[in-house]
Every structure is written in C-alpha cells, then in structure tokens.
Amino acid sequence: MDVTFKIKRYDPEVEAPESYWQDFSLTLDDSATVLDGLIKIREEIDGTLSLRCSCRSAICGSCAMRINGHAGLACKMQVRLAVDDDNVIIIEPAGVMPVVKDLVVDFDMFWSKIMAVDPYLRPEGPEPDAEYIASNEAMLHLSGVTACIMCGACVSDCTVMEVDPTFLGPAALAKAYRFTADPRDGDAQGVSRDRLEALNGPTGMWDCTRCAECVEVCPKGVAPMDRIMALREQAINAGFDNTYGARHAEAFSSSLEHSGQLDELRLVPNTVGVFNLPVLLNMAPEALRALTHGKLPPIIHKKIENADRVRKLFRRVEDPDRS
Amino acid sequence: MLEHDVLVIGAGLAGMRAAIAARAEGASVAIISKVHPVRSHSNAAQGGINAALTDRGDGWEDHAYDTVKGSDYLGDQDAIEVMCQSAGQALIDMEHFGVTFNRDDEGKLGTRAFGGQRRARTFFVGDFTGQAMLHVMFEQLIKSGVRRYEEWFVTGLIEEDGRVCGVTAIEIRTGQVFVIRSKTVIFCTGGLGRLFEPSTNALIVTGDGMALAYNAGAQLMDMEMVQYHPTTLAGSGVLISEAARGEGAYLLDKNGERFMERYAPNMMELASRDVVSRAEQTELNAGNGVNGCVYLDCRHLGKALIMEKLSQIREIGIDLAGVDMITDTIPIRPGMHYMMGGIKTDVDGQTNLPGVYAAGECACVSVHGGNRLGANSLLDTIVFGQRSGVHAAQACRDQEYIEFDVEQAARREERRIQEVIDRPQNGDRIGSVRLAMGESMNRNLAVYRDEAGMLETMHDLQGLKEKYTRVPVDNKNRVFNTDLVFALELGFMLDCAETIAVSALERKDSRGAQARTDYPNRDDENWMKHIVTVKGEEGPEISYSPVSITRWTPEERKY
Numbered sequence: 001m002d003v004t005f006k007i008k009r010y011d012p013e014v015e016a017p018e019s020y021w022q023d024f025s026l027t028l029d030d031s032a033t034v035l036d037g038l039i040k041i042r043e044e045i046d047g048t049l050s051l052r053c054s055c056r057s058a059i060c061g062s063c064a065m066r067i068n069g070h071a072g073l074a075c076k077m078q079v080r081l082a083v084d085d086d087n088v089i090i091i092e093p094a095g096v097m098p099v100v101k102d103l104v105v106d107f108d109m110f111w112s113k114i115m116a117v118d119p120y121l122r123p124e125g126p127e128p129d130a131e132y133i134a135s136n137e138a139m140l141h142l143s144g145v146t147a148c149i150m151c152g153a154c155v156s157d158c159t160v161m162e163v164d165p166t167f168l169g170p171a172a173l174a175k176a177y178r179f180t181a182d183p184r185d186g187d188a189q190g191v192s193r194d195r196l197e198a199l200n201g202p203t204g205m206w207d208c209t210r211c212a213e214c215v216e217v218c219p220k221g222v223a224p225m226d227r228i229m230a231l232r233e234q235a236i237n238a239g240f241d242n243t244y245g246a247r248h249a250e251a252f253s254s255s256l257e258h259s260g261q262l263d264e265l266r267l268v269p270n271t272v273g274v275f276n277l278p279v280l281l282n283m284a285p286e287a288l289r290a291l292t293h294g295k296l297p298p299i300i301h302k303k304i305e306n307a308d309r310v311r312k313l314f315r316r317v318e319d320p321d322r323s
Numbered sequence: 324m325l326e327h328d329v330l331v332i333g334a335g336l337a338g339m340r341a342a343i344a345a346r347a348e349g350a351s352v353a354i355i356s357k358v359h360p361v362r363s364h365s366n367a368a369q370g371g372i373n374a375a376l377t378d379r380g381d382g383w384e385d386h387a388y389d390t391v392k393g394s395d396y397l398g399d400q401d402a403i404e405v406m407c408q409s410a411g412q413a414l415i416d417m418e419h420f421g422v423t424f425n426r427d428d429e430g431k432l433g434t435r436a437f438g439g440q441r442r443a444r445t446f447f448v449g450d451f452t453g454q455a456m457l458h459v460m461f462e463q464l465i466k467s468g469v470r471r472y473e474e475w476f477v478t479g480l481i482e483e484d485g486r487v488c489g490v491t492a493i494e495i496r497t498g499q500v501f502v503i504r505s506k507t508v509i510f511c512t513g514g515l516g517r518l519f520e521p522s523t524n525a526l527i528v529t530g531d532g533m534a535l536a537y538n539a540g541a542q543l544m545d546m547e548m549v550q551y552h553p554t555t556l557a558g559s560g561v562l563i564s565e566a567a568r569g570e571g572a573y574l575l576d577k578n579g580e581r582f583m584e585r586y587a588p589n590m591m592e593l594a595s596r597d598v599v600s601r602a603e604q605t606e607l608n609a610g611n612g613v614n615g616c617v618y619l620d621c622r623h624l625g626k627a628l629i630m631e632k633l634s635q636i637r638e639i640g641i642d643l644a645g646v647d648m649i650t651d652t653i654p655i656r657p658g659m660h661y662m663m664g665g666i667k668t669d670v671d672g673q674t675n676l677p678g679v680y681a682a683g684e685c686a687c688v689s690v691h692g693g694n695r696l697g698a699n700s701l702l703d704t705i706v707f708g709q710r711s712g713v714h715a716a717q718a719c720r721d722q723e724y725i726e727f728d729v730e731q732a733a734r735r736e737e738r739r740i741q742e743v744i745d746r747p748q749n750g751d752r753i754g755s756v757r758l759a760m761g762e763s764m765n766r767n768l769a770v771y772r773d774e775a776g777m778l779e780t781m782h783d784l785q786g787l788k789e790k791y792t793r794v795p796v797d798n799k800n801r802v803f804n805t806d807l808v809f810a811l812e813l814g815f816m817l818d819c820a821e822t823i824a825v826s827a828l829e830r831k832d833s834r835g836a837q838a839r840t841d842y843p844n845r846d847d848e849n850w851m852k853h854i855v856t857v858k859g860e861e862g863p864e865i866s867y868s869p870v871s872i873t874r875w876t877p878e879e880r881k882y
C-alpha cells in the first residue's frame with residue numbers, strides 16, 4: 001500500500017521556531033498500523049522525527065496523537081482504515097498540552113491534574129490480614145476505569161480544557177472516580193466525603209460540558225464523561241447539593257418532571273439562587289438582548305400535553321422495582 | 324548536586340517496588356527511568372501473577388516444586404523457596420495497595436490456571452494484570468515521596484576505587500547530561516527483547532542495565548536461556564497471553580487437530596512454555612502449519628467469558644491481525660518473549676559489585692533457571708524488588724558518599740555523547756543494524772539451536788559491532804533526541820547479544836529453553852550448572868556456578 005503521511009512537525013531549537021507540515025511517501029503492508037508507518041519513517045527516512053512509542057499494543061499509553069484531527073493511539077489505528085481517498089493520512093501532536101518537539105507533547109500539566117486528586121487508595125479502619133472482601137462486580141466495574149493507560153487522548157480533545165486549562169479534566173476525574181467508587185477506599189463520612197468535597201469545587205466535576213468527545217476518543221473504553229456524571233451523582237448523594245452544578249441538575253430535572261418541558265426562564269435563578277442578585281444582575285444585559293431579539297422564553301411556562309406520562313417515566317427511573 | 328542514598332534505575336514493577344521499600348527503610352531514594360514509570364514494559368503483562376495462598380488449600384512447596392520442574396532443574400532452589408514463600412504476602416500487599424484483582428463468588432481473590440502448574444494459582448485483573456499493577460505501584464510511589472527522574476536515560480556508571488558511586492544520564496527533554504551521585508544503585512531495567520526480531524517486547528526493552536552492569540564488571544548468568552512464548556501473533560509478534568489457554572483455548576494444526584496430545588498428554592496446551600513452543604516448532608518444521616503459524620482456538624470459550632476475561636487480547640487480534648477470537652481462530656507461532664538470564668544476584672539482590680543490586684527481569688537470582696513459568700515473573704519483580712530495596716537502603720546506613728570530580732565526569736560523558744552525535748552521515752542506519760542483529764538472533768538462537776547456526780550469529784555480531792561504531796545519528800540537536808537514544812541503546816543490545824551467543828555455544832546440552840539439535844539431551848552430569856559471563860579483554864569470559872538443590876532431586880520432565 002502506497003501512502004502519504006502528512007506530519008505536523010516542530011523543532012524548538014531553530015531560530016523562531018514554528019510548526020510546519022512535512023509529507024513522507026512510503027509503502028506499507030496492508031496490516032500496518034499508523035505507528036508502523038511512523039517507525040518506518042524514523043528508521044529509514046528521517047531519524048530526526050521525534051515521537052513517543054513503546055508497546056505497539058495499546059497498553060503503554062505512549063503514542064497518543066491526533067490522527068486525521070482526532071486523538072487516538074497510533075499503534076491501534078490501521079493505516080488502511082485511516083487514509084483518505086488519496087491515501088493521505090494527517091498526523092499532528094496531541095492537543096491542549098504544549099508541544100516539545102514534533103509529536104512529543106509536554107505531559108507536566110496532565111500529571112499535575114492527576115496528582116491533584118490524591119491518586120492512591122486511602123483505606124480507613126484496620127487493614128485485614130488477608131485481602132479485602134469485595135464483589136467481583138465491584139472490581140470489574142473499577143477495572144473498567146483502571147483500564148485507563150494515561151495516554152492523554154481525552155485531555156487532548158477535551159473541549160473545556162482547550163479554553164479553560166484550569167479544569168481538572170477527564171483523565172484526572174476518571175482517576176478520582178476510581179477511588180470514590182472503590183469499596184476499599186475511605187468511608188462515607190471520612191475520606192470518600194473529603195474526596196467528593198474537593199472535586200465538587202470550581203474546576204472540578206461540574207465544569208464538564210458533556211460534549212462526549214472524551215468518550216469518543218478514549219482507546220480503552222474508559223468513558224471518562226460517564227465517570228464524571230457518576231461523580232456528580234455521588235456528590236449529590238453525599239449531600240453536596242448546594243453548588244451551581246447540582247442545583248442546575250436539580251432545576252433541570254424538576255422542571256421536566258413537573259411540566260414535561262424545560263422552564264428556561266427559571267433555570268438560571270434556580271441554579272444560581274433566586275436571591276443571588278449580583279449574579280442575576282450580571283445576566284440582565286443578556287436577558288435584555290434575548291428579549292429584543294425575540295429569544296426570551298415564554299414568561300408563563302406551560303405543561304405539555306401528557307405531562308403526567310413524563311412524570312411516570314421519572315418515577316420508573318428513580319424506582320425501577322415499583323413499576 | 325543530585326545525590327541520593329539509593330538510586331533505582333528503572334521504574335517498572337521491580338524498580339518502583341524497590342524504591343518504595345528503600346524509602347520505607349528511611350533512606351533518601353530516587354528513581355530514574357527512560358520513560359514515564361507507567362509506560363514501563365511491566366504494563367504489557369496480561370495473564371497474571373502466581374502465589375500459593377494457604378487459606379485456599381495451596382502450599383508454597385507445591386508452587387516451588389512446579390517452578391523447579393519448570394526451570395528444568397536449573398533454577399536455584401534456595402532462591403525459589405524464598406520467592407514462593409514470600410508470594411502470598413507480596414500479593415496481599417498489592418491488593419492492599421489497591422489492585423482491582425478479579426474475585427471469586429465469595430469476594431476473595433479469584434484464580435485462573437496457567438501453564439506448567441498443577442493448580443490454578445494465578446491471580447489476575449482481566450487480561451491486563453501488569454498494567455493494573457503498574458499503575459497502582461505508581462500511585463504508591465507518588466505517596467512515598469521518592470524523587471523521580473522521568474524520561475532520563477542512564478548512559479553510564481561512574482566508578483571510583485572499584486566502587487560504583489553514581490551514574491551519568493541524559494535528561495531527554497533537554498538533552499542535557501547530568502551526574503547523579505548515590506551510595507548504592509539498584510538495576511531494575513527489565514529485559515532485552517528487542518535483540519530479537521520479532522519479539523513480544525516493547526521497543527524500549529533493550530538490555531541497557533545488563534550491558535551497563537556487564538561493562539562495569541558485573542557477572543551475567545544463564546544468558547543462554549531465552550524464552551520463546553508459544554502464542555505470539557503472526558506479523559507483529561505481539562503477545563496473545565497464556566491466559567487464553569489457561570481459560571481453556573486449544574492449539575490446532577492446519578488440519579484442526581490438537582497436536583499437544585502427542586507432546587504433553589496430561590497437561591496438553593498447559594505444559595511448560597518451552598515444551599509447547601518446541602511442539603509448535605516441530606509441527607511447523609513438519610509442514611503442519613499455514614504461513615509459518617498454527618492456530619489458537621478460543622471459539623468454544625464463548626463470548627461472555629472472552630469479554631469478561633480476555634477482552635484486551637481480543638482487541639489486539641482485531642487491531643493487529645484482523646481476526647476476532649470470538650468467531651475466528653488466531654494464527655500464532657512461538658516468539659521471543661522473556662530473558663531468564665541477567666545480572667547475577669543473591670536473594671537480596673546483591674551483585675558481585677559492592678553497592679550494586681539488581682532485581683526484576685534484568686536480574687538472575689536464578690528463580691527461573693532454564694524456563695520461566697508463566698506468571699512467575701511479576702512475582703519475581705515484586706518479591707526481589709522489595710528485598711533489594713530494603714537491603715540497599717540498609718547498606719547505605721554506614722556508608723559515606725564517595726568523593727569524585729562530578730564536573731569532570733559530566734564533561735567527559737557530554738563529550739562522548741557529542742562524538743556520537745557528530746558521526747559522519749555515511750554509515751549503516753541504526754534501524755538496519757538492529758534489524759540485522761534481530762533477524763540473526765531469531766534465526767539461530769531461537770527454539771532450536773545448533774553450533775553452526777550460533778557460530779554464524781557470532782560472526783554476524785562481530786560485523787555489526789564494527790558497523791555500530793559508524794552508525795550515524797540524523798538528529799544533531801538535543802531536545803527529545805530519540806535518535807540519539809536509539810543509537811546508545813543499540814550499543815547495549817549488541818553487548819548483550821554477544822553474551823547470549825557465547826553462553827549458548829558453551830552449554831552443550833538441551834535444557835529448558837535451550838534445545839540443541841546437536842546435543843538433544845539433558846546432561847546433568849556435565850551441565851547441571853549455571854554459565855556465568857564477565858567482560859574480559861577480548862569479549863565475554865566464561866565461568867560456572869553451581870545450582871542450589873535443597874529438596875527436589877532432578878528427574879526427567881514430563882507433562
């Protein structure tokens with residue numbers, strides 16, 4: 001198979017460094033992965049191409065990069081499936097993290113987020129002589145999260161981190177969930193509560209916009225966004241229901257439950273607090289603009305037809321045994 | 324000045340375990356690794372880790388016997404006893420650290436069967452046990468407060484008055500050369516799979532530590548014992564774990580027959596690895612394969628079991644060979660997988676060089692002898708990692724730093740490296756020299772060996788070593804210069820390759836992983852001994868070391 005790798009390169013050691021594109025034409029086996037192609041370039045054509053790679057089997061987490069615009073592991077993607085009609089494949093370094101050289105990015109920020117969630121088991125109470133007793137289901141569930149190889153693909157393509165680097169981000173939050181969901185980690189009044197409280201703050205679990213990009217690009221099926229949603233539920237259940245995020249979720253669902261449709265006008269005050277005048281006043285200009293452009297939601301919120309059926313749905317979700 | 328009581332080289336399972344243990348002893352500890360710790364090759368371990376837990380009716384003596392037999396009686400029985408006796412606690416420690424081991428119906432740790440063992444005593448996390456353990460070990464490393472040099476490449480050892488007192492290393496991100504002083508050094512640099520092409524091993528597994536220690540005068544032992552794993556994927560040579568056979572998969576020839584019946588009627592597919600690999604190679608040589616492969620058949624295991632316990636290797640089959648093990652057989656063949664030999668140590672990790680320790684795959688205690696049992700290597704890393712960490716830390720207590728001219732040592736190494744970078748651009752490429760070495764090793768030091776073949780490889784290696792002095796480095800800059808790293812690794816690989824070929828030529832019998840067609844039998848009278856190599860004036864020099872036998876007298880091996 002004859003293919004062209006179009007690679008975004010960067011050399012920090014030239015004067016006024018800037019990224020540039022370079023094309024490499026090569027012939028590969030039909031079964032070759034993108035990583036096989038990059039290694040061939042490096043070994044046979046141009047040894048100055050820098051990239052991280054090691055295991056060749058999607059387990060070491062070294063080779064995350066953007067392939068045709070989306071983050072993924074080069075060793076997990078077959079060239080045959082990645083090329084366009086002209087047999088071209090586009091390779092860039094991972095996003096969000098700064099580039100060090102060519103396809104190598106600086107992971108310092110990635111790891112500092114991981115470190116921020118106290119990433120180790122913190123059991124409370126006496127340690128058993130033998131193993132902790134735990135159900136296989138609980139462990140299999142956790143293994144679905146610990147399958148994370150810290151490749152950074154989710155961070156690369158996280159649409160929040162792209163604009164707000166202070167966000168803890170999908171990898172660190174999934175890591176945090178791995179502990180809050182572990183029956184061996186702290187108890188509900190102690191460590192587990194502390195963990196949730198810390199994640200409940202600004203830059204934490206409520207900053208995710210649920211764009212699902214991380215779920216899409218994760219090569220290991222960890223589904224970080226789903227873990228963040230699970231964290232939110234844990235936080236609310238632990239009594240942390242007094243944040244914008246928690247109240248927003250509550251306002252959203254109670255509006256739907258009662259009328260079958262969203263009461264957009266009341267969503268904002270219910271989220272930030274009806275008496276939170278500073279924030280509400282801040283929003284006044286936007287509300288005015290919406291009004292003048294005919295975008296303000298109706299002042300009188302109506303129930304939809306058959307709203308009672310929506311309520312039934314809610315009941316069924318909340319208490320599946322009863323229905 | 325960078326200085327630490329204990330410097331651990333390598334941050335795989337052995338290295339991190341050693342560092343945590345040394346820190347717990349109160350020493351100042353640093354760990355240095357050419358890749359971020361969680362990228363270390365330990366993460367590739369799929370199948371699991373062995374331990375005989377007494378509370379489920381297993382006994383460490385049984386585990387030890389299986390290990391001794393598996394080693395073809397070349398393993399040192401005193402060391403094997405230490406490993407198997409410590410296994411239970413070492414495993415429970417890992418569970419307490421947070422590893423999410425699969426459970427049984429009662430919520431206790433669950434087991435699966437593995438090759439060469441009469442009981443199921445392999446504990447596991449799906450089929451990514453190594454990754455699960457490695458990430459948890461990293462969590463504990465963070466907690467321990469050990470200083471980490473991540474993405475630093477060790478290029479040499481510094482010796483003063485016959486004692487190792489530090490290392491030189493390149494900080495890969497900047498390309499700058501540093502000296503790190505230490506009272507003791509623990510090598511935990513892993514195996515050397517990339518000497519062979521193909522291999523199941525990751526691209527970073529290049530025998531650096533063995534070569535560094537060897538060049539400083541350390542003894543290497545059992546270097547002829549290279550494990551070929553029975554189920555590596557056609558093409559890339561990536562591993563399909565023994566867990567598949569542990570869960571009940573079959574090996575089939577081109578006619579769909581389970582040929583293991585003829586080689587190991589009792590254990591069948593779960594005989595020792597050397598036995599199964601030889602059986603496959605024999606079938607392949609007889610023309611009973613297809614395109615150089617036989618088949619691994621998992622179809623009868625059912626989708627549910629495969630998804631719960633073998634999902635990662637299913638993905639590997641799909642991604643790399645385009646076959647789905649739920650519906651298809653997988654083409655596989657024996658492939659280079661593991662190094663039983665390494666830096667000779669005692670049960671506390673101590674080498675023949677004062678202040679230098681080794682643990683994990685780069686070390687040879689020797690608990691694996693002629694053939695390692697599946698799932699004994701992860702155990703080896705954590706048991707001997709911990710022991711060497713404790714011992715090295717204790718050895719520092721009444722030891723002062725040795726004075727030497729740090730600046731000068733750094734400058735000397737900087738100059739040597741600049742010379743490598745400055746080589747003219749007209750020699751053979753790094754990749755082509757490595758490939759020639761890998762193919763030669765895989766041709767002549769594989770499942771079956773003979774003198775003519777091994778001499779051919781010796782000859783090849785001489786030529787390649789000569790070429791090596793001229794391989795050019797394309798990248799003349801310093802920041803993340805992986806080209807330079809490969810050039811230096813290639814030198815380490817060639818040193819190790821030579822010791823393997825020399826040791827294999829020396830051993831004139833067939834035992835464990837070494838099967839010589841010109842000496843087809845095990846000869847206990849003459850060759851029940853370890854082969855030891857040290858660096859001499861003209862290359863490796865050979866001596867012997869006795870095998871420790873405590874309670875199991877050698878007998879013929881049948882499975």
Ligand SMILES: Cc1cc2nc3c(=O)[nH]c(=O)nc-3n(C[C@H](O)[C@H](O)[C@H](O)COP(=O)(O)OP(=O)(O)OC[C@H]3O[C@@H](n4cnc5c(N)ncnc54)[C@H](O)[C@@H]3O)c2cc1C
Pocket residue numbers: 332333334335336337338355356357358360363364365366367368369370371372373452453475476477478511512513514523524525527528531532562660661682683684685697698699700701702704
């Ligand atoms: C595919 C595969 C599957 C396996 N499955 C199993 C299994 O199921 N059960 C089992 O028991 N065993 C298994 N093994 C074997 C086992 O995984 C390894 O033997 C073991 O993990 C080695 O661990 P280690 O700590 O010794 O070395 P590694 O994990 O390889 O770590 C080596 C470390 O040394 C560092 N290093 C090396 N050179 C340098 C240098 N020059 N400068 C700085 N740092 C350096 C590296 O960066 C790395 O951190 C498997 C092996 C493979 C290849």
Ligand code: FES
Pocket residue numbers: 035052053054055056057058059060061062063064073074075076
């Ligand atoms: S090379 Fe290890 S994940 Fe791709």
